[in-house]
Amino acid sequence: MAGQLKPSYKEVKEKFEKVREISREVTYEQLAPVLKNRLGQAILRGNIGIDGFTFEAQRKLKSWERSGLRRVAWDWEAVSKSYRTHPKRFELSIWFKGLELGGASIGRPTWSGGKLRLDYIESHPMGTPLDGLVTDISVAAGMVYANAIGATQLRIMNPVNTAVKDHYLSKPGFAFNERGNFCYRDL
Numbered sequence: 722m723a724g725q726l727k728p729s730y731k732e733v734k735e736k737f738e739k740v741r742e743i744s745r746e747v748t749y750e751q752l753a754p755v756l757k758n759r760l761g762q763a764i765l766r767g768n769i770g771i772d773g774f775t776f777e778a779q780r781k782l783k784s785w786e787r788s789g790l791r792r793v794a795w796d797w798e799a800v801s802k803s804y805r806t807h808p809k810r811f812e813l814s815i816w817f818k819g820l821e822l823g824g825a826s827i828g829r830p831t832w833s834g835g836k837l838r839l840d841y842i843e844s845h846p847m848g849t850p851l852d853g854l855v856t857d858i859s860v861a862a863g864m865v866y867a868n869a870i871g872a873t874q875l876r877i878m879n880p881v882n883t884a885v886k887d888h889y890l891s892k893p894g895f896a897f898n899e900r901g902n903f904c905y906r907d908l
Contacts, residue, residue: 734808737870738773741812744866745771751861759853769851770816771862774801774827778814781822782843790846793881800827800841809870811837813862817851824855828863828878836874837867838903860892860906867908877904 728736752766772778782797804810807829815824828839844855851858863875877895879902880886889895889904897904 730808737808737810740869741773741810741866744869745773745813745862748858748862748865751865752858756854756857758850762850764817764850764854768818769854769858770819771858772814772816774812774814774825778822778825781814782825785843785846788846791843792846792885793843795841795843797825797841797843804829809834811839811863811866813859815851815855815858817849821845821849821851823849823851824859826855826859826863830870830872831876834870835872836876836905837863837870837872839863839875839877840879842877856888856892864906864908873908875906875908876901878902880904 749766749769749771752769754766756764756766756769758764779798779801785791786794804812804827809830811826811828813826814822817823822845824842824844826839826842828837828841830837839859842856842859844852860875867875877889880889886897886904890897894906895904896906
């Protein structure tokens, strides 16, 4: 019996890029035809775009740094670089009408692979019509991706403050792990 060759890093990277792409497509198709934002305004699914960390997403995230309105001053360029070497990473950019970046999220599976961590989630600091939908879309995409990679739990790591933690806990099925400082939902 001959041993099987392990896939190369390039093969693994390409495989999981395809999994991310399909997961984003499935997430988009699962969104309701009309969603309500934080103000109760109707947002048509057709006005929402879901993508990875494209060059344009990186450029828009960089512009957020100059706003002075962010809850937390993440350096998305450094974050993106540090996750680039994780072939199984989760990455998401959420767009309104293809022009306005409404939010972004990035994470990776736990080392055991059994859970998917969303390490960073951020909405546009100056607001967009997608306000109130970024977490919902990030969680939906995270759940689809977690299922695709065989994870049994979705975690939102290190909420930046109590209000944000309470926002995550208001989502169906989420609980809080005090010791690990994360909100989680079993799949």
